[in-house]
Amino acid sequence: MIIVNFMKSIDKDFKSGTTFAGKKFLNLGIILTGATLNFTKVLGIGAKALPMLLINICVAFAAAYLIGKKLSLSSNTSTLVASGTSICGGTAIATIASIIKAKESEIAYAMAAIFLFDLFAALSYPYLADILNLTTNQFGFLAGAAINDTSSSCIYSYYYKK
Numbered sequence: 001m002i003i004v005n006f007m008k009s010i011d012k013d014f015k016s017g018t019t020f021a022g023k024k025f026l027n028l029g030i031i032l033t034g035a036t037l038n039f040t041k042v043l044g045i046g047a048k049a050l051p052m053l054l055i056n057i058c059v060a061f062a063a064a065y066l067i068g069k070k071l072s073l074s075s076n077t078s079t080l081v082a083s084g085t086s087i088c089g090g091t092a093i094a095t096i097a098s099i100i101k102a103k104e105s106e107i108a109y110a111m112a113a114i115f116l117f118d119l120f121a122a123l124s125y126p127y128l129a130d131i132l133n134l135t136t137n138q139f140g141f142l143a144g145a146a147i148n149d150t151s152s153s154c155i156y157s158y159y160y161k162k
Contacts, residue, residue, distance in 0.1 A: 060086035
């Protein structure tokens with residue numbers, strides 16, 4: 001990123017290669033990561049959280065479309081923000097973007113929104129958990145369902161101890 005910002009001519013040479021690698025390798029990485037999951041454990045633990053996650057996804061998509069309509073955003077942008085909010089942050093945005101053929105500006109808008117939401121969650125959720133007197137497990141469910149970036153919600157859950 002630093003080199004491209006200082007040497008504008010390099011941007012044209014590398015853009016098609018980095019775009020191809022980013023889209024193809026990211027999707028392959030997601031598939032390979034999913035292949036390593038133990039489905040027995042996922043179903044055992046995930047069954048408890050599944051209703052909450054489904055409600056979270058539905059609410060995120062409904063809110064994104066309603067707010068997106070008020071802000072005159074494209075349906076692609078609303079879809080990307082909703083998927084990033086409810087599924088897995090930037091990874092979901094990148095994956096969905098290739099499926100819906102989103103423009104770079106739509107992807108950038110959605111990524112910025114998700115990372116701002118994540119920053120807000122990082123600064124406020126531990127305090128919210130204390131105010132609500134949540135146990136570590138309860139905070140884990142809150143963080144896992146509401147924090148947009150999976151890695152962040154795992155970190156918050158790990159460090160939040162009563």
